[in-house]
Amino acid sequence: MxxxxxxxxxxxxxxxxxxxxxxxxxxxxxxxxxxxxxxxxxxxxxxxxxxxxxxxxxxxxxxxxxxxxxxxxxxxxxxxxxxxxxxxxxxxxxxxxxxxxxxxxxxxxxxxxxxxxxxxxxxxxxxxxxxxxxxxxxxxxxxxxxxxxxxxxxxxxxxxxxxxxxxxxxxxxxxxxxxxxxxxxxxxxxxxxxxxxxxxxxxxxxxxxxxxxxxxxxxxxxxxxxxxxxxxxxxxxxxxxxVAAPPPAEPDPAGADDADDAGGTGPWLVVGLVVVAVGLAGALVVVVLRGRAVRRRVEQERAGS
Known part of the structure; x- marks a missing residue:
């Protein structure tokens, strides 16, 4: 050649x-x-x-x-x-x-x-x-x-x-x-x-x-x-x-599952965090109210004695 x-x-x-x-x-x-x-x-x-x-x-x-x-x-x-x-x-x-x-x-x-x-x-x-x-x-x-x-x-x-x-x-x-x-x-x-x-x-x-x-x-x-x-x-x-075009890439099952998981759980995760935050805020309000009630009761008992 x-x-x-x-x-x-x-x-x-x-x-x-x-x-x-x-x-x-x-x-x-x-x-x-x-x-x-x-x-x-x-x-x-x-x-x-x-x-x-x-x-x-x-x-x-x-x-x-x-x-x-x-x-x-x-x-x-x-x-x-x-x-x-x-x-x-x-x-x-x-x-x-x-x-x-x-x-x-x-x-x-x-x-x-x-x-x-x-x-x-x-x-x-x-x-x-x-x-x-x-x-x-x-x-x-x-x-x-x-x-x-x-x-x-x-x-x-x-x-x-x-x-x-x-x-x-x-x-x-x-x-x-x-x-x-x-x-x-x-x-x-x-x-x-x-x-x-x-x-x-x-x-x-x-x-x-x-x-x-x-x-x-x-x-x-x-x-x-x-x-x-x-x-x-x-x-x-x-x-x-x-001409001799490469075959389309096969989807990665693991990657697809990961993408589905990421796409599916992402919004629910945000919702869950919001619920938790609201719950914590509510609990904090309850603690503050209880603390005020106890303080008023103590002050009333001192005044009576």
């Missing part, structure tokens, strides 16, 4: 943001995008071929679309596009501690969208090569993992050569964010690992500073149908809060 595209990895201009710079020796990453490429209207299932996620202006609005050049190059709406990862992508996790970041035991089969193109697996990357985007952004774009809904975990990493250590970019087990700096005119692919078959919705945010001083941002969901048995129709219609 240690696939690589021999990418030249460097540190980003912004500290703490991993980046892959252009200029890769892989000729498959050399591309340019025409300014008049259309946005496809119909739904699509992409099970093979080359696709990139990238910012693009649509009706003068900053957006995040899927660039598909498997046939005639077009841009696609992520909400109407399913990326199908078939069982041709199954790989066993190597028995090597360097892959411990995947969080699954060695030998476990996982679905991998590879960093280098596999003819039977959809090849998913990202680019900042739309002509208007290149003209208007200031140096580059920040991509963030805004959230993952699915039955397993998702990890994306780069590897510069077969023997170098992986560079983890995104992990669904980490808090949302994990910003990645992508310079202008960049085209990069990475390894995407899915630890379980099923439908995944991966929310990705693309933000940038423009040369005019404005800030732009857009968040879209990539729809993955992982595994041959996973329905692409389900992936197309899935909503984030419906």
């Amino acid at each position: 240690a696939v690589s595209a021999l990418l030249a990895l460097t540190l980003a201009a912004q500290p703490g943001l991993p980046a892959a710079q252009p200029g890769s020796p892989d000729p498959a990453l050399d591309q340019s995008i025409a300014p008049d490429q259309p946005v496809a209207e119909g739904p699509a299932v992409l099970a093979a071929g080359h696709v990139d996620l990238g910012p693009r202006y649509v009706d003068d609005e900053w957006n995040l679309l899927i660039h598909d050049d498997a046939a005639q190059p077009v841009w696609r709406d992520p909400d109407r596009t399913v990326l199908q990862v078939t069982d041709a992508a199954l790989r066993a996790v190597p028995d090597d501690p360097v892959y411990g970041f995947l969080g699954v035991p060695a030998g476990t089969e996982v679905h991998v969208v590879p960093q280098v193109q596999h003819p039977d697996v959809v090849w998913v990357g990202w680019n900042t090569q739309d002509p208007r985007v290149m003209q208007t952004i200031d140096r580059g774009v920040t991509l963030e993992l805004a959230g993952v809904d699915g039955p397993g975990e998702v990890v994306m990493y780069l590897q510069d050569g077969t023997f170098s250590e992986p560079q983890v970019l995104w992990r669904s087990t980490e808090p949302p964010g994990q910003p990645m700096w992508v310079e202008v005119n960049t085209h990069t692919h990475a390894n995407w690992v899915f630890t379980a078959p099923g439908v995944y919705l991966i929310a990705i945010r693309a933000s940038a500073d423009l040369v005019g001083g404005e800030q732009v941002s857009a968040t879209r969901h990539l729809r993955f149908a992982v595994g041959d048995a996973t329905s692409t129709d389900d992936a197309l219609t899935a909503q984030p809060d419906e």
